[in-house]
Amino acid sequence: MAGNKPTTIKEIARKLKISPSTVSRALNDHPSIGLVTTMRVKKMAEEMAYEPNQTAIFFKQRKTFTIGVILPKLSEPFFSEAISAIENVAEERKYTVLLGQSLDDENRELNIIQTFKKHRVDGILISMSKNTGDTDFLDILAKTEIPIVFFDCVPDMPNVHKVYSDLASGMIEAIDAFVDRGHQKIALINGPESLLASKERAEAFKVAMDKNGIEYDASYVVNTDLTEAGNEEAMEKICTLVDRPSALISFNDFVTLDLIRYAKQRGIILNQDMFFISYANYPLWKYMDNPPMGSIEQYPEKQAHKAAEILFDIIDKKEYTDTAQEVVYPSKLVLK
């Protein structure tokens, strides 16, 4: 069954004994075409099950109504929430979303960008891979005419559009909360030093400790490569300190899950011997009997939503062509 080639404008024209251009205009509600003709054309199009060939239109219009989205990993709640938000904005604006996940691999990321360029996407939204250096992006950005908006994991350079979360505000709230509850020995389990996200956390940690008049002790700051083993190793370092901290900020909730488990193995009781706050505010805490003290919300949907809106504004209205947009949302401590 079926198998017929799709109807074209020409065929409608032939059937109606009018010119293809008239058909084209009628279908697009061009004001110059008479109402009667328009109606006849539309009726015939309906009858013949005409569907415009978008590939032809994309080609002709030099526009695909498609944006590309590059994310490290879709199965991370942060990013799946982000892509949902992007999808919603895209749908509103009648755009479609092309998807690519970098898995934090720089080469994959570059490949995806190439693919997107081939597909002639109208714009790109990207949360950078954690292993991509800023400089690597410079060439690409320079060579690429396609508008790009970064979000969450953004490059540390000027003149690019970016939306991200200010990690410092949440950090200060967290340290304040700890200090309010009498903690003075506060540690930080941070991500890989190469990450901008880690640098920001480290910096914010210092500032927040200083604000509370606590002297900074480098041995209270350890790094993890974010693997399970790395997280446990980091926690071991913390646990074996002579002056063991009573409070701990970690890179994110996933890390905290490992830390808590490891701490428990060592007989450290959560929310008694040691208190935890981390970034992300993943929703699963509400189901835990004994959740960590708090988590810092980074608003993935909000970031993604805003980034998408900026991108579409650039694409549609040609806005922000001279000034790079930079939007920062404060992160916020949520106590559990």
Added chain:
Amino acid sequence: MAGNKPTTIKEIARKLKISPSTVSRALNDHPSIGLVTTMRVKKMAEEMAYEPNQTAIFFKQRKTFTIGVILPKLSEPFFSEAISAIENVAEERKYTVLLGQSLDDENRELNIIQTFKKHRVDGILISMSKNTGDTDFLDILAKTEIPIVFFDCVPDMPNVHKVYSDLASGMIEAIDAFVDRGHQKIALINGPESLLASKERAEAFKVAMDKNGIEYDASYVVNTDLTEAGNEEAMEKICTLVDRPSALISFNDFVTLDLIRYAKQRGIILNQDMFFISYANYPLWKYMDNPPMGSIEQYPEKQAHKAAEILFDIIDKKEYTDTAQEVVYPSKLVLK
């Protein structure tokens, strides 16, 4: 800076004083073109930063190297794992993934399909919305020349390609496990009755109970609309039964989270007064101090991977054109 239009084959041809067709052939390593010419062309293309205009190629070739994927909700781990798997297969096969989430809304789903058709995707992968009736899809399928492969949430009709998980095998393992541990009063908290997924669970539950010689008691089967309130309501019914069950199968792990919390409020102690098994095998249980007894794995990546492979085989090699593929993976109980 920049702003120049992309280089075309014609421009390369003009520069080299040869014809566009020669350039085209040279770039595609056509055997009839001399090595020297080919080299010259490629060098010039490189210099002029030529990038083929895929929209033109898509148009001409009547092929977009794009597949559309429709999922209910990306933020559900099941689907984010599925999309990751699909993305991987797509990348291998040099395809790109167009994304749409239905949010279990039938209209959104139909819209997405329309959009995909417009974009002339080469194929569609879909896990159906929980609110879409099978019959609604009949028209679409009939009208659509685009190959479609269903996975996970598949329509209950013949002659469509589908990959799904057999819920019965896991159910039997679960009931067996309960019975082995001495449970006889076993309840089922199922999803909405309208869902095929619910019907299958209900059916499998009966079979498994029968297999263990336990008489089926309809009051031990209640439904939830899968909202938090609905889950609690269902659990209340179970808890207030005169002969309260000691073991419970629930629709999925998310439901179980609510059930456990509600049970706790009523003073029911998990894994003592009542034991739980549900579907999904979400990874978070390993971090819980007192997880439910088990969870039934449905292998989202495996399903999605297979569905994608079938789709690409259809697209690329024109396989399975006469026989609808139907692949079923057994679900499997994983004890915690």
Added chain:
DNA sequence: TTGTATGCGTTATCAA
């Protein structure tokens, strides 16, 4: 109000 002609960038057919 409608028709004619042209072109978007590429590839394929045919001819040279």
Added chain:
DNA sequence: TTGATAACGCATACAA
């Protein structure tokens, strides 16, 4: 081994 020409489906500038 290469070139000229047409064609994919549509939109639009220009003519009528």
